[in-house]
Amino acid sequence: MHLIDDGGVLNDWKDNQMTPCNWGNVICQDNKVIEITLSSTGLAGVLSPSIAELTTLQHLNLDGNMIGGGIPEALGNVSSLTTLNLGRNAFNGSIPDSLGRLQKLQTLDLSENLLTGEIPISFSNLSSLNEINLSGNYLKGEIPEQLLQVVQYNYTGNHLNCSRNSTIPCEKGTTKAGKWSVMDRSEVNMHRGEEIVWDIEGNNPDFTFYEFSKVLEATNNFSIENKLGQGGFGPVYKGQFPDGLDIAVKRLASHSGQGLTEFKNEVQLIAKLQHRNLVRLLGCCSQGEEKMLIYEYLPNRSLDVFIFDETRRTLLNWDRRLVIIEGIAQGLLYLHKHSRLRVIHRDVKASNILLDSEMNPKISDFGLAKMFSSNDIEGNTQRVVGTYGYMAPEYASEGLFSTKSDVFSFGVLxxxxxxxxxxxGFHKHGSFLNLLGYAWQLWEERRWFALVDASLAASGCTLEMMRCINIALLCVQENAIDRPTMSDVVAMLSSKSVALLEPKHPGYFHVRVAKEEAFTTAESYGSNDATVSIPYGR
Incomplete structure (x- = not known):
């Protein structure tokens, strides 16, 4: 099937065998393949048109992988198909018109891909269809009215319109329920300012919608005792639901000029991202002027609370700091390469790294992130947003950002x-160099150990520390092309056998007065505390 199988799931799929019925994840009947289930197995690559040679195939489930390319036209020839699930992959291009020939098809899931164009009019001929999910793509145009008669359907997260003269809700629903709950959620809609339709149970495939009264109760009416921190988005509160679930609530400040856009962006992005080193979004709340994001609560708050506090940072020995560095690297690698959409965070910093109960790092605050749906790896903007001290020079001065911008920020971190x-705000012995300049100076003088936190001096891990400083200086090199990718960084951190290059001059600003981050507090909790916005005329 032209699939890339790094996990070895297809190891027993041998061409020299008489029948595929002995292969794993394959079900046969009368020595003919009727079902293939390979969901969430880490497969990549493309789906070959030769899949259509399985003329008796009834169920095909490839959900939750990283398979890309176009959906083969030839699938429309597998007339026996009753279930086709290609959801949560990276399929692109238009939906083949040929799929409308699958008269026995009962369940069709193409959600969470990169599909474009219109829903084929031939889908009106799918007379056996009971369930269709096309959500989370880039589809446009009208939804054929026949597809609104399907028992269960979901078209959210696209640019679709209802059919002309249709009186049926057209984003998401179940016609069996017989009644609808239609709420004005225009501020939460990820792609357009129209209604999102929720079914009568209030379900949404990406996140949970919480009632404002429940959030109010959970946070003790947003009491000062529950407040965890304050940032550009607004205040962050700890809460607890009646079932004992601890939560962190980011509440959009009414005076925030940046908040609404970042709120929408964060809902759109995090609801689709899942990784152990990314903070988990539980849901959101929108009622009138109130807009909130509800996250898992992480008891150790943010990394800056520890590393910039003279007492607390002694709790982080070298092994723990290395685990944190490696975890952040894995999270960024996922965003840049392994998630279904390429994501550039644009605000990687210590206060945006949260720590769980075991001090494992989780990247948070995706309000400034940029998402790409193709192989693009860079962009430019006339509105530079981010945090002084972490911005790559090409971004701060010219508005150019890329995955290498995140690499630069990671090196600083x-x-x-x-x-x-x-x-x-760093200065040493009257010098106006920032930390990068000082680190480069010591590296050039072969006195790198003078950089190391005094509490780590007795750890005995000097070679590991030197290697990490070397990697950091590679990440902050002035020219983006010289910086490693996050794939390179993870490889360098994971294996001592990977040779390291000698770093070139870092990119940093000579600032005579380096002001401390304006909003930072000792109790910050993943907030955009020092985020700045710089408009450029072009």
Whole structure:
């Protein structure tokens, strides 16, 4: 099937066997293949048109992988198909018109892909269809009215319109329920300012919608005792639901000029991202002027609370700091390469790294992130947003951003974790160099160990520390093309056998007065505390 199988799931799929009925994840009847189930197995690559040679196939489930390319036209020739699930992959291009020939098809799931164009009019001929899910794509045009008669359907997260003269709700629903709950959620709609339709149970495939009264009760009416921190988005509160679930609530401040856009962006992005080193979005709340994001609560708050506090950072020995560095790297690699959409975070910093009960790192705050649906790896903007001290020079000065911008920020973060010092506001012996400049100076003088936090001096892991400083300086090199990718970084961190290059001059600003981050508090909780916005005329 032209699939890339790094996990070895298809190891027993041998061409020299008489029948595929002995292969794993394959079900046969009368020595003919009727079902293939390979959901969430890490497969990549493309789906070959030769799949249509399985003329007796009834159920095909490839959900939750990283398969890309177009959906083969030839699938429309597998007339026996009753279930086709290609959801949560990276299929692109238009939906083949040929799928409308599948008269026995009962369940069709093409959700969470990169599909474009219109829903084929031939889908009106799918007379056996009971369930269809096309949500989370880039589809446009009208939804054929016949597809609104299906028992269960979901078209959310596209640019679709109802059929002309249709009186049926057209985003998501179940015609069996017989009644609808239609709420004005225009501020939460990820793609357009229209209604999102929720079914009568209030379900949504990406996140949970919480009632404002429940959030109010959980946070004790947003009491000062529950407040965890304050940032550009607004205040962050701890809460607890009646079932004992602890939550963190980011409440959009009414005076925030940046908040609404970032709110929409964060809902859109995090609802689709799942990784152990990314903070988990539980849901959201929108009622009138109130807009909130509800996250899992992480008891150790954010990384800056520890590394920039003289007492607390002693709780982080070298092994723990290395685990944090490696975890952040894995999270960024997922965003840049392994998630279904390429994501550039644009605000990687210590206060946006949350720590769970075991001090494992989770990247948070995706309000400034940029999402790409193709192989693009860079962009430009006239509105530079981010945090001084972490911005790559090409981004801060020209508005150019890429995955290498995140790499730069990550390099700064490594140095802060090792030294316990902020890049912004750092000065040494009357010098106006920031932390990057000082680190480069010591590296050139072969005195790198003077960088290391004094509490780590007795750890005995000097070679690991030197290697991490080397990696950090590679990440913060002035020219983006010289910086490694996050794939390279993870490889360098994971294996001592990977040779490291000698870093070139870092990109940093000579600032005579480096002001501390304006909004930072000792109790920050993943907030955009020092986010700045710089408009550029072009």
């Amino acid at each position: 490594i140095l802060e974790i090792i030294t316990g010092k902020r890049n912004s």
